[in-house]
Amino acid sequence: MIAYSNIPETNLDIPLADGKKIHSIVRGELNGDAPIVIMMHGRPGNGNELLQYLGARYFYECGITTLRLSMYDYGENYRSIFDCTLDTHISDFEDVVRYVRALGSRQIFALGHSYGGMTILGSDTRLDGAVLWDPAHGLAWNNSEFDSADYPEKVIGDFIIGVGGNGYVYPSKQKTYDEALGDTTHWAAGKDYPTKYILASAGPLAAYAKRYYEVATAPKELVEIADAHHQFEDNDEVVEQLLHETAAFVTHYSQSSL
DSSP states (O other): OOOOOOOOOEEEEEEOTTSOEEEEEEESOTTSSSOEEEEEOOSSOOTTSHHHHHHHHHHHHTTOEEEEEESSOSSTTSOOGGGOOHHHHHHHHHHHHHHHHHTTOSOEEEEEETHHHHHHHHOOOOOSEEEEESOOOHHHHHTTGGGSSSSOEEEETTEEEEOSTTOEEEEHHHHHHHHTTOOOGGGGTTOSSOEEEEEETTSSSHHHHHHHHHHOOSSEEEEEETTOOTTOOSOHHHHHHHHHHHHHHHHHHHHHHO
Protein backbone atom coordinates (compact mmCIF):
# COMPACT_ATOMS: atom_id res chain seq x y z
CA MET A 1 0.00 0.00 0.00
CA ILE A 2 1.16 3.55 -0.71
CA ALA A 3 1.57 5.98 2.20
CA TYR A 4 0.22 9.23 0.78
CA SER A 5 2.11 12.46 1.37
CA ASN A 6 0.26 15.55 2.53
CA ILE A 7 0.97 17.67 -0.54
CA PRO A 8 -0.94 20.95 -0.87
CA GLU A 9 -3.25 21.29 -3.83
CA THR A 10 -3.71 24.48 -5.82
CA ASN A 11 -7.00 25.71 -7.23
CA LEU A 12 -6.59 27.20 -10.69
CA ASP A 13 -9.12 28.90 -12.97
CA ILE A 14 -8.24 28.35 -16.62
CA PRO A 15 -9.64 30.86 -19.13
CA LEU A 16 -11.63 29.50 -22.06
CA ALA A 17 -11.90 30.89 -25.57
CA ASP A 18 -15.48 32.15 -25.14
CA GLY A 19 -14.79 34.10 -21.95
CA LYS A 20 -15.87 31.37 -19.56
CA LYS A 21 -13.47 29.70 -17.16
CA ILE A 22 -12.95 26.15 -15.94
CA HIS A 23 -12.07 25.22 -12.38
CA SER A 24 -9.10 22.89 -11.96
CA ILE A 25 -7.10 21.46 -9.08
CA VAL A 26 -3.34 21.02 -9.42
CA ARG A 27 -1.30 18.52 -7.45
CA GLY A 28 2.36 18.99 -8.33
CA GLU A 29 4.03 21.57 -10.58
CA LEU A 30 2.63 22.41 -14.01
CA ASN A 31 5.93 23.90 -15.17
CA GLY A 32 8.17 21.17 -13.79
CA ASP A 33 9.78 18.14 -15.41
CA ALA A 34 7.17 15.63 -14.21
CA PRO A 35 4.62 14.35 -16.74
CA ILE A 36 1.24 16.05 -16.41
CA VAL A 37 -2.06 14.19 -16.55
CA ILE A 38 -5.17 16.22 -17.32
CA MET A 39 -7.99 14.34 -15.56
CA MET A 40 -11.55 14.50 -16.90
CA HIS A 41 -14.57 13.12 -15.07
CA GLY A 42 -17.70 11.67 -16.64
CA ARG A 43 -21.13 13.28 -16.91
CA PRO A 44 -22.24 14.32 -14.41
CA GLY A 45 -19.19 14.61 -12.19
CA ASN A 46 -16.50 16.89 -10.83
CA GLY A 47 -12.81 17.04 -10.13
CA ASN A 48 -13.25 16.05 -6.50
CA GLU A 49 -15.22 12.86 -7.00
CA LEU A 50 -13.72 9.73 -5.46
CA LEU A 51 -11.72 8.35 -8.38
CA GLN A 52 -10.40 11.77 -9.38
CA TYR A 53 -9.26 12.61 -5.85
CA LEU A 54 -7.72 9.23 -5.07
CA GLY A 55 -6.13 9.11 -8.50
CA ALA A 56 -4.41 12.46 -8.05
CA ARG A 57 -2.94 11.36 -4.73
CA TYR A 58 -1.80 8.01 -6.12
CA PHE A 59 -0.28 9.48 -9.26
CA TYR A 60 1.63 12.12 -7.32
CA GLU A 61 3.35 9.37 -5.35
CA CYS A 62 4.38 7.91 -8.72
CA GLY A 63 6.02 11.18 -9.80
CA ILE A 64 3.09 12.40 -11.90
CA THR A 65 1.55 15.88 -11.71
CA THR A 66 -2.23 16.05 -12.09
CA LEU A 67 -4.67 18.70 -13.24
CA ARG A 68 -8.22 17.71 -12.27
CA LEU A 69 -10.93 19.48 -14.23
CA SER A 70 -14.49 20.28 -13.22
CA MET A 71 -16.24 20.72 -16.54
CA TYR A 72 -19.00 22.69 -14.79
CA ASP A 73 -19.03 24.34 -11.40
CA TYR A 74 -20.77 26.78 -9.06
CA GLY A 75 -20.18 30.50 -9.37
CA GLU A 76 -19.98 33.17 -12.03
CA ASN A 77 -18.53 32.40 -15.47
CA TYR A 78 -18.27 28.66 -14.90
CA ARG A 79 -20.28 26.38 -17.14
CA SER A 80 -23.49 24.67 -16.08
CA ILE A 81 -24.15 21.07 -17.04
CA PHE A 82 -27.34 22.29 -18.71
CA ASP A 83 -25.31 24.32 -21.21
CA CYS A 84 -22.84 21.62 -22.23
CA THR A 85 -22.80 19.16 -25.10
CA LEU A 86 -19.92 16.93 -26.08
CA ASP A 87 -18.73 19.65 -28.48
CA THR A 88 -18.50 22.04 -25.52
CA HIS A 89 -16.40 19.57 -23.56
CA ILE A 90 -14.09 18.93 -26.51
CA SER A 91 -13.53 22.65 -27.09
CA ASP A 92 -12.89 23.28 -23.39
CA PHE A 93 -10.50 20.33 -23.16
CA GLU A 94 -8.51 21.65 -26.10
CA ASP A 95 -8.34 25.11 -24.49
CA VAL A 96 -6.94 23.50 -21.34
CA VAL A 97 -4.28 21.58 -23.27
CA ARG A 98 -3.20 24.77 -25.03
CA TYR A 99 -3.04 26.60 -21.70
CA VAL A 100 -0.90 23.91 -20.07
CA ARG A 101 1.37 23.64 -23.09
CA ALA A 102 1.93 27.41 -23.05
CA LEU A 103 3.29 27.07 -19.52
CA GLY A 104 6.16 25.05 -20.97
CA SER A 105 5.02 21.59 -19.90
CA ARG A 106 7.11 18.97 -21.66
CA GLN A 107 4.79 15.97 -21.45
CA ILE A 108 1.00 16.16 -21.38
CA PHE A 109 -1.19 13.09 -20.95
CA ALA A 110 -4.96 12.93 -20.65
CA LEU A 111 -7.15 10.68 -18.54
CA GLY A 112 -10.87 10.45 -19.15
CA HIS A 113 -13.60 8.48 -17.44
CA SER A 114 -16.83 7.71 -19.33
CA TYR A 115 -17.96 10.92 -21.08
CA GLY A 116 -14.52 12.36 -20.31
CA GLY A 117 -12.92 9.52 -22.25
CA MET A 118 -15.27 10.13 -25.15
CA THR A 119 -14.29 13.81 -25.05
CA ILE A 120 -10.60 12.96 -25.42
CA LEU A 121 -11.29 10.57 -28.29
CA GLY A 122 -13.37 13.22 -30.03
CA SER A 123 -10.53 15.73 -29.88
CA ASP A 124 -7.69 16.05 -32.40
CA THR A 125 -5.37 17.87 -30.01
CA ARG A 126 -1.80 16.63 -29.67
CA LEU A 127 -0.95 14.63 -26.54
CA ASP A 128 1.84 12.39 -25.30
CA GLY A 129 -0.66 9.67 -24.40
CA ALA A 130 -4.16 9.05 -23.10
CA VAL A 131 -5.83 6.61 -20.73
CA LEU A 132 -9.54 5.96 -21.23
CA TRP A 133 -11.48 4.59 -18.27
CA ASP A 134 -14.50 2.76 -19.72
CA PRO A 135 -15.14 5.52 -22.28
CA ALA A 136 -18.68 6.26 -23.45
CA HIS A 137 -19.68 5.40 -27.02
CA GLY A 138 -22.30 6.85 -29.33
CA LEU A 139 -24.01 3.51 -29.90
CA ALA A 140 -24.67 3.11 -26.17
CA TRP A 141 -27.43 5.71 -26.40
CA ASN A 142 -28.89 4.17 -29.54
CA ASN A 143 -29.04 0.80 -27.81
CA SER A 144 -30.39 2.24 -24.54
CA GLU A 145 -27.40 1.16 -22.46
CA PHE A 146 -27.83 4.40 -20.51
CA ASP A 147 -31.40 3.43 -19.69
CA SER A 148 -30.58 0.00 -18.31
CA ALA A 149 -30.50 -1.70 -14.94
CA ASP A 150 -27.20 0.10 -14.31
CA TYR A 151 -28.62 3.50 -15.24
CA PRO A 152 -32.40 3.62 -14.74
CA GLU A 153 -33.75 6.94 -16.01
CA LYS A 154 -37.02 8.84 -16.20
CA VAL A 155 -37.97 11.73 -18.45
CA ILE A 156 -39.58 14.57 -16.51
CA GLY A 157 -40.38 17.59 -18.65
CA ASP A 158 -37.21 18.76 -20.36
CA PHE A 159 -34.92 16.76 -18.08
CA ILE A 160 -33.53 13.25 -17.79
CA ILE A 161 -33.49 12.06 -14.19
CA GLY A 162 -31.23 9.20 -13.16
CA VAL A 163 -33.17 7.41 -10.45
CA GLY A 164 -30.57 4.82 -9.42
CA GLY A 165 -27.96 5.23 -6.71
CA ASN A 166 -27.08 8.84 -5.98
CA GLY A 167 -29.00 9.97 -9.04
CA TYR A 168 -28.23 12.66 -11.58
CA VAL A 169 -29.98 15.11 -13.89
CA TYR A 170 -29.27 16.52 -17.32
CA PRO A 171 -31.32 18.13 -20.12
CA SER A 172 -33.19 15.85 -22.49
CA LYS A 173 -31.72 17.87 -25.37
CA GLN A 174 -28.32 16.45 -24.43
CA LYS A 175 -29.65 12.91 -24.75
CA THR A 176 -31.05 13.79 -28.17
CA TYR A 177 -27.62 15.15 -29.11
CA ASP A 178 -25.89 11.99 -27.86
CA GLU A 179 -28.27 9.67 -29.68
CA ALA A 180 -27.45 11.46 -32.94
CA LEU A 181 -23.73 10.71 -32.56
CA GLY A 182 -24.15 7.18 -33.91
CA ASP A 183 -21.11 4.92 -34.21
CA THR A 184 -18.14 6.80 -32.75
CA THR A 185 -15.69 3.90 -33.05
CA HIS A 186 -13.61 5.66 -35.71
CA TRP A 187 -12.74 8.45 -33.26
CA ALA A 188 -10.03 6.18 -31.83
CA ALA A 189 -8.33 5.64 -35.18
CA GLY A 190 -5.33 7.64 -36.32
CA LYS A 191 -4.25 9.09 -32.98
CA ASP A 192 -0.55 9.94 -33.09
CA TYR A 193 0.00 9.06 -29.44
CA PRO A 194 -0.24 5.85 -27.36
CA THR A 195 -3.57 4.97 -25.75
CA LYS A 196 -4.66 2.63 -23.00
CA TYR A 197 -8.22 1.39 -22.53
CA ILE A 198 -9.19 0.18 -19.05
CA LEU A 199 -12.63 -1.38 -19.16
CA ALA A 200 -15.16 -2.30 -16.48
CA SER A 201 -16.07 -5.85 -17.50
CA ALA A 202 -19.26 -5.99 -15.42
CA GLY A 203 -20.59 -2.67 -16.72
CA PRO A 204 -22.75 -1.96 -19.78
CA LEU A 205 -20.12 -0.07 -21.80
CA ALA A 206 -17.13 -2.43 -21.99
CA ALA A 207 -18.21 -4.07 -25.24
CA TYR A 208 -18.55 -0.70 -26.93
CA ALA A 209 -15.28 0.63 -25.53
CA LYS A 210 -13.51 -2.45 -26.87
CA ARG A 211 -14.44 -1.28 -30.38
CA TYR A 212 -12.30 1.79 -29.84
CA TYR A 213 -9.32 -0.37 -28.94
CA GLU A 214 -9.76 -2.56 -32.02
CA VAL A 215 -9.37 0.38 -34.42
CA ALA A 216 -6.87 2.37 -32.34
CA THR A 217 -3.43 2.97 -33.77
CA ALA A 218 -0.50 1.24 -32.07
CA PRO A 219 0.98 1.59 -29.53
CA LYS A 220 -2.14 0.67 -27.60
CA GLU A 221 -3.07 -1.36 -24.53
CA LEU A 222 -6.25 -2.99 -23.29
CA VAL A 223 -7.03 -4.03 -19.71
CA GLU A 224 -10.34 -5.46 -18.54
CA ILE A 225 -10.96 -5.39 -14.81
CA ALA A 226 -13.08 -8.36 -13.83
CA ASP A 227 -16.18 -7.68 -11.72
CA ALA A 228 -15.74 -3.90 -12.09
CA HIS A 229 -18.76 -1.76 -12.88
CA HIS A 230 -18.64 1.52 -14.76
CA GLN A 231 -17.77 3.66 -11.72
CA PHE A 232 -14.88 1.34 -10.68
CA GLU A 233 -15.90 1.71 -7.02
CA ASP A 234 -16.64 -1.97 -6.40
CA ASN A 235 -13.83 -2.64 -3.91
CA ASP A 236 -10.26 -1.72 -2.98
CA GLU A 237 -8.78 -4.23 -5.41
CA VAL A 238 -10.62 -2.71 -8.38
CA VAL A 239 -9.53 0.83 -7.48
CA GLU A 240 -5.92 -0.26 -6.87
CA GLN A 241 -5.74 -2.04 -10.23
CA LEU A 242 -7.29 0.89 -12.07
CA LEU A 243 -4.83 3.41 -10.62
CA HIS A 244 -1.81 1.11 -10.92
CA GLU A 245 -2.50 0.36 -14.59
CA THR A 246 -2.92 4.06 -15.31
CA ALA A 247 0.26 5.15 -13.53
CA ALA A 248 2.30 2.36 -15.14
CA PHE A 249 1.23 3.53 -18.61
CA VAL A 250 2.05 7.19 -17.99
CA THR A 251 5.37 6.35 -16.34
CA HIS A 252 6.40 4.07 -19.21
CA TYR A 253 5.62 6.51 -22.00
CA SER A 254 6.94 9.55 -20.20
CA GLN A 255 10.27 7.79 -19.60
CA SER A 256 10.47 6.56 -23.18
CA SER A 257 9.97 10.09 -24.52
CA LEU A 258 12.54 11.85 -22.34
